[in-house]
Amino acid sequence: MLVISHLSKSFGQRQVLQDINLTIPQGQIYGLLGANGAGKTTLINLICGLLKSDCGQITIDGQRAETCARRLIGVVPQENLLYASLTCRENLAFFAALYGLRGVELRKSLQQCLTAVQLSHRADCLAHTLSGGMMRRLSVAVALLHQPKLIILDEPTTGLDIEARFEMWQLIQQLPQQGKTILLTTHLLEEAERLCDRLGILKQGRLVAEGTMADLRAGFGADQMLLLQVNAEDIPKTLVIAQQHQFIPRRHYGSECLAFALRGRRSLSDIVPLFAEVQLQSITLQPVSLEHIYLELQDPNSP
């Protein structure tokens, strides 16, 4: 559905995206991760046809993005860019008209979208009276109006409370069932891990990792993470023991503790005796998560 090949973009001397290659098959949810300034927004603007690339190509459903993006893509921007003094229905009718929908087609699309985002009961309420979650859902409805094949969700749950976030997740998970392809950007790794079929991690304009969660785990080179908290004087001894057992030291951001990557599956009962010589304050063994992979890749020292 979306194919990006050798895409680069710079603003003046600053290279924002470098040789991005990406393919999203139809009906998949693709998560794009990266720190602020990694190039996510620029990539989205290029896909939407708002910016021109320096080199490379973007095709959507076989057509070049520059010519077809606005008709084939539905975008849910980071902010709810809606008209506060119009009702939900009026907002939708306005945007539908801009896409050229009219008459029966317009009314049908409006009703479908309101139902899909569960806002039928608030259709005639002014947009500014909606809760944050409802506003976000209305934003999604606007993006669905013209039956786009590709939907871009730019941080769709930022600023939402937990309940609204769960509702949004349910809504997003339903979209591929309607044949929609989703490109989602988020800073919430739990969200990406839960929703996305494939993930891409951007770092300083480069796609440093890409694939399914299993692919990323394989690339990480470990299956489990061991987190140890020991007294300061025990740290050298702990590192030696870890090295003896081929535990791979990793940077850990969560708290001031040591982190090691482990290959294969181990249990705590196997590991605790290995550290009998040091005084353990805490020990945690967990499967490698997206958070571990992401933090590792974002490490300034990692390639």
Place this chain on the structure above:
Amino acid sequence: MILYQAIAIARRILLELWRQKRSLILWVVFPISLLLLNGLVLAEGAKISTTESFKFAAPSTVVGAALFFSCLGGTVSTIVAERESKTLKRLLLCPLHSTSYFLGIYLAYVCIGVGQTLLVYAIASFWQVRFAGALWLGAVIVLASIGSYVGMGFLLGTKLARRPEDVNSLVAGIGVPLLILGGAFFPTSYLPDNLLLLTQLNPVYHMNSALLLVSADGKGLDDPDTLIHFRFLLGFVTIVIAAGGLAYRRMMNIEKQL
């Protein structure tokens, strides 16, 4: 498609104004009060009948004041509010043609401007004022005046007004001198000679004079004075719409980068 999108834009602007009400009410109150003041002051000052004074006050009130504040001030406000609330960025994501956007704003303010014109002449009719000239010519002058103000609004809104607070200072700073020199508040014959020269370059003066000659004196395009004012108005509206369109495109290109 362009017209359909333009109608959607116009409908949205009118709906928003209808919901806010305050602007609409003031755009009704303002021309009525100005017409009454202009008419009564002119009758007293020039020692003429109220029928005569309102005959002159009505066109000045319409193009010189009412349309200026609603169509120019309104256009600037619409663009600044759209940029401030970032809905402009949302529009960029839709297949909206820039001509549709301009035309949509123009249509919305045509509705308001024509409403104000009808209101002013309806009130003036209580003093037995009748539109003396050709109605079609009067309509063309009013529509061209609205076009000029909307075009100027695009220029000011995209180039000079960054925040909503800028709108008032811009309209007051640029608008009020133009209105005074354009004969909106008192006849330009009261102006000294050196200022009279300046009025020749003032589009408000030409709009006002054109409508005044057609409405009050029943003149047509066969009258040399009317023709000069009319030509100036048409030239001005063409230039200002082209310049406004260019400024709008440049603003949209900047918005795309943000």
